[in-house]
Amino acid sequence: MLIFLRALFILVIASMLAVTSWASFQCPLFGVPRTVATHPWFIATLFDAYWGFITFYVWVCYKQTSLLARLAWFVAIMLLGNIAMAAYCLSELFSISSREALVGLLTTRREGPGKLGLILAALGLAVITLA
Numbered sequence: 001m002l003i004f005l006r007a008l009f010i011l012v013i014a015s016m017l018a019v020t021s022w023a024s025f026q027c028p029l030f031g032v033p034r035t036v037a038t039h040p041w042f043i044a045t046l047f048d049a050y051w052g053f054i055t056f057y058v059w060v061c062y063k064q065t066s067l068l069a070r071l072a073w074f075v076a077i078m079l080l081g082n083i084a085m086a087a088y089c090l091s092e093l094f095s096i097s098s099r100e101a102l103v104g105l106l107t108t109r110r111e112g113p114g115k116l117g118l119i120l121a122a123l124g125l126a127v128i129t130l131a
Contacts, residue, residue: 001102006093013086020083029131053077056085063092064110064117072117079124091116 036042060073076084092105 009089069114072121076120
């Protein structure tokens with residue numbers, strides 16, 4: 001199961017990086033036409049995505065005990081979405097050995113600020129600023 005989960009989140013992060021890179025070469029991030037941005041299904045999809053991000057963040061918030069890590073991961077997840085979520089999952093999946101039970105993955109709490117969250121939050125802010 002551990003190998004499957006690692007492969008799954010590698011696929012998620014690779015495909016998200018590929019599709020967002022492709023999209024950024026097609027049009028600017030904030031260049032979505034008004035008719036698209038105001039379409040009811042576009043709005044519903046955004047609500048669905050961001051409530052999913054918040055749901056995932058609740059788990060991250062439980063696992064991270066540092067306020068700085070919690071804030072950094074919030075910014076990273078809200079700005080980078082599934083890219084940050086897949087990075088978090090991969091970080092957690094590669095922090096356990098194949099002999100450990102997966103329950104540790106779900107419940108082990110992390111101390112300290114966590115460099116990955118800080119890096120991804122800064123990257124998310126840079127992407128939004130440069131867009």
